[in-house]
Amino acid sequence: MPDDTGMLDWVPQSIPWKNWHQTVSANIKGVYNVWYPADMPQYGADTINRCTRQIQRAIDEAKQKGIPIRALGHGWSLSEAATTTGALVDISRLNAMKPLRADQLDPAYPGSKDANALWLIQGGAYISEINRMIEGDQFGRCLPTSGAANGQTIVGATSTGTHGSVLKSGALHDHIVAIHLLAGPTAQLWIERASYPVLKSGLATALGATVIRDDATFNAVVLGLGAFGIIANVVLETRPRMLLLARNMDKDQGGQSLVLDAAMRNVIQTLDFNSHPLLKSAAAPYFFQPIIDPTSNPPRVIVMLMYEKPWKAGYVPDYRMSASKFGPGYDFLSVVGQLLDIFKPGVALFAQIARAELFTPGDKTGSWGELFGFKTPRTKVASGSVAVPLNRILDAIDALIALNHQIGPVPLVFGCRYVRKSHALLAMNRWDPTVVISLDGIHNQASVNFLAAIPAAMDAKAIPFAQHWGKTNGYTAPRVQAVFGPDYGSWIAARHRLLPDPAVRAMFDNDYMLARGLTA
Amino acid sequence: MDWRPFFREKSRVVAVFSCLLTSACASYLIRSAEAEPVGNAGQPFKHASTSIAGAAGFSTDGPGYVTRDTCRTGDLAQVEVRRNVGQTLVTLLTLGIVSPATIYYLCEKPQPPPPCNCSQDNNQL
Numbered sequence: 001m002p003d004d005t006g007m008l009d010w011v012p013q014s015i016p017w018k019n020w021h022q023t024v025s026a027n028i029k030g031v032y033n034v035w036y037p038a039d040m041p042q043y044g045a046d047t048i049n050r051c052t053r054q055i056q057r058a059i060d061e062a063k064q065k066g067i068p069i070r071a072l073g074h075g076w077s078l079s080e081a082a083t084t085t086g087a088l089v090d091i092s093r094l095n096a097m098k099p100l101r102a103d104q105l106d107p108a109y110p111g112s113k114d115a116n117a118l119w120l121i122q123g124g125a126y127i128s129e130i131n132r133m134i135e136g137d138q139f140g141r142c143l144p145t146s147g148a149a150n151g152q153t154i155v156g157a158t159s160t161g162t163h164g165s166v167l168k169s170g171a172l173h174d175h176i177v178a179i180h181l182l183a184g185p186t187a188q189l190w191i192e193r194a195s196y197p198v199l200k201s202g203l204a205t206a207l208g209a210t211v212i213r214d215d216a217t218f219n220a221v222v223l224g225l226g227a228f229g230i231i232a233n234v235v236l237e238t239r240p241r242m243l244l245l246a247r248n249m250d251k252d253q254g255g256q257s258l259v260l261d262a263a264m265r266n267v268i269q270t271l272d273f274n275s276h277p278l279l280k281s282a283a284a285p286y287f288f289q290p291i292i293d294p295t296s297n298p299p300r301v302i303v304m305l306m307y308e309k310p311w312k313a314g315y316v317p318d319y320r321m322s323a324s325k326f327g328p329g330y331d332f333l334s335v336v337g338q339l340l341d342i343f344k345p346g347v348a349l350f351a352q353i354a355r356a357e358l359f360t361p362g363d364k365t366g367s368w369g370e371l372f373g374f375k376t377p378r379t380k381v382a383s384g385s386v387a388v389p390l391n392r393i394l395d396a397i398d399a400l401i402a403l404n405h406q407i408g409p410v411p412l413v414f415g416c417r418y419v420r421k422s423h424a425l426l427a428m429n430r431w432d433p434t435v436v437i438s439l440d441g442i443h444n445q446a447s448v449n450f451l452a453a454i455p456a457a458m459d460a461k462a463i464p465f466a467q468h469w470g471k472t473n474g475y476t477a478p479r480v481q482a483v484f485g486p487d488y489g490s491w492i493a494a495r496h497r498l499l500p501d502p503a504v505r506a507m508f509d510n511d512y513m514l515a516r517g518l519t520a
Numbered sequence: 521m522d523w524r525p526f527f528r529e530k531s532r533v534v535a536v537f538s539c540l541l542t543s544a545c546a547s548y549l550i551r552s553a554e555a556e557p558v559g560n561a562g563q564p565f566k567h568a569s570t571s572i573a574g575a576a577g578f579s580t581d582g583p584g585y586v587t588r589d590t591c592r593t594g595d596l597a598q599v600e601v602r603r604n605v606g607q608t609l610v611t612l613l614t615l616g617i618v619s620p621a622t623i624y625y626l627c628e629k630p631q632p633p634p635p636c637n638c639s640q641d642n643n644q645l
Contacts (some may be wrong), residue, residue: 011560020562031561035592035630042636075562090561098635126556126629133635320553 007035008054010061010087017088019075020151022380023443023472026083029067032058033090034124043096043122045206048233051094051122052182052207055230059507060185062087068507071230073124073156076149077470078383080512081160081225089230092153094124097133099141100235106197111177111237116141118177118198119236123155130154131369132319134238140311141238142368145169148438150372155231160470161223161428163436164372165289165417167271171429173222174422178235180209181221181228184504193218193423198235212498215423220494223424225469227508227518228498243309244286246364246371250302252278260292260299260397268416268435269394283307292397292414294404295348302359309365317367321374341444347409350442382412382447384472385438386454389431390418392463396437403450403457410450412441425487425494428466436468448472455479477517492520547602555597557626564600564624565590571619591627598626 010032016025034054041047062069067086074092075082082088099116111117116139121130127143128150134141145164152162154172163171178198181189190204194213204211212218221228250258258264258278267276268290274280287306292299364371388396397414404410414437421432428436439454441447455474458465466483467473481488499505509519551557559565567586569579586599600623603611607620 017561018563033560036632040633042633044636072561088561092558092562093630095629096632096635129556129629321551 002037002039002050004037004050004054007037007050008057009033009035017075017083019077019082021076021078021383023078023382024080024083026080026085028084028088029065029086031072031088031090032061032069033093034058035093036096043098043120045203047096048122048180048207052188052232055089055091055182055232056185058087058089059182059230063185063503063507068509070226070508070510071123071155073153074126074151076152076156077160078381078472079160079468079470080510081469082156083512084510086507091122091124091155091230091232092126094122094232095126095129097121097125097130099139100199104199104203106200108197109199110196111198112239114240117238119238120233121154121236122233123153123231125154126150127152127154127157127372128319128369128374130236131367131372132317135241135317135367135369140241142241143172144175144237144239146172146368146372148372150369150374154234154236157470158222158234159224159226159231161424161426161468162470163417163419163429163468165287165415165419165436167285167288167418167433168420170420170422171427173424173427174420174429175237176222176234177237179218179221179231180207180233181230181498182232183229183498184501184507187229189498191218191221216425216490217494217497219423219425220491221498223422223426223469225426225513225518226510227495227513229508241311241367242286243311243315243365243367244306244371245309246287246366247305247307248302248359248361248364249278249305250300250359250361258301258303259296260301264290264301265394268397269390271390271418279303279305281305281307288418290416292401292416293351294401294412294414295351295409299401306371315367317370319369319373341446344409344446347411347446350411351413380443381440382443382451382472383438383440384451384454385428385436385468386458387419387428387430387434387436387466387468388458388463390433390435393435393437395461396435396458396463396465399457399461399463400437400439400454403453407449407453408446410441410446411444412439412447412450414439425491426469426484428468430466430483431464434466438468475516477515480516480518488517492518546608547600549598549600551598552595552628555595556629557597558629559626564598564626567623567625569621569623571621573617577618586623586625590625593630594628596625597628600624 010030012030013028017028018025037050059069068084069087070084072082072088072090097119100118100120102113127146145166147162158173158176179191183189188209189212190209191212192198193215195215263276267279285305286308289304291302417436417438419429419434422429451472513519570577602622611619
């Protein structure tokens, strides 16, 4: 057995840890960095076992120290979901991936058996890395959906409920079909749905993992918020690669700004694109996102549509970060937020400037990985969301606009994203379809106040809603129970089944979970 | 235009300008267009460095230079040089002879071997 002790290093942390977007800080004891084996072996069972031993060594050390521990991907979450008072395990250097072969699949696997359709991926792989790998000519695949940015790790994104706005797809976690979970210093589990078997038992045997095929257990762990242990590897379903024609519009045929008028409201609520003179098309869009600026009156709307096109032979995606309009002083955005707290009339003006700078109307064609590519550098942003059933989307938008008038103006825009229903127990895409109103913009006191007031605003209109776990949310323990109902109880029960030792469960608790009743 | 709210919130104005004085007053960010950045649990590595007469000078965070060898594997993916008001003043008052700055950097993520799609893969994989 090789000496792999160098694969794990411990970095004590004397200053508060901050997330990527600098909206959350936590006093932690330190960080375990886990490295891929230095001899760069192929990604297979041997390599997985070597990585597993180091991750479980970290868990065991934390247990000996009596401190909690949590896995961290890229620190991308805007909520406190990833925080701990103990140790963070940075698994982002565990980023290998490979397609599974047809002969490795369970004969009852109900998904596509196309070559390269299923990928075994280490939990630390960034979305950007997966895009680059699978979209090339060698494999010819792409992600069915992803979040708007590409910097999250696959497990970080799926464990917190990251979604896109693909009209016929669920969220990213809905494309995970098998999970390799390290549920403590020694326990290893390979988890699939009973209704959706994926792999023959050979893999789990090679890993020494116990196989669990159970729908409720899988549906709990796949959006597990890091509470079940450390997810080291997952199996992800992909789709044949495509090109997307992305069409961004902010004006009608007459050159007038698009606004939230009756025609636009109808499309937002019915998805009947042919009812709108500007949006009708021979083909249904693959992706649709209207973005509403609540600071204008009537509210202006930017529409982002994407249409699926066949891949062109010889097309080579260009994943390089495009020339950013943010210059060396991009950090000025953080100051802008504070200035807008003081000078509220400046919010609308800033929104206009930001729209002109950041939004490029017109058409662009590219692969999934190109269009959902690198975003702005690390800077302070505000981001929350509220998910509602399609038939209440207009009520929700109106309530948010009214809230903006009441306590704003806030430097946020409302992006409406459409997601199909999930099987995951704590998924916010609970309705079919769900519309997630993504609230993004400048972080300041006004935006913080606005995001905090959302639950009461939804309650006042009796709008059923859920929120994104990885963004700023207003979940409390009673609200989580109310939103998720029996699924909440099933999630808690699954955690007790997989982590029967209370001491081990407590290792993966954090204050975020405690405040939301998830440590029960 | 109603300016009254602006003046009503004097304390917040003071807070903002206090923040401006104590936080970075100049920064320069350089990022690779392609490299996947990795830090310490998502955070950039920090390197406080003071250049003396153009040389690397001294640092409170290890050797005076940040070079590609600073990263355990791979190159640098992102470098940001920040100077706060105090550091800028020292630089100005010493005509650049003493030039303190804080460098935040991310390393390029090490890449594992490309996937083997061969039929005789190892260990059932």
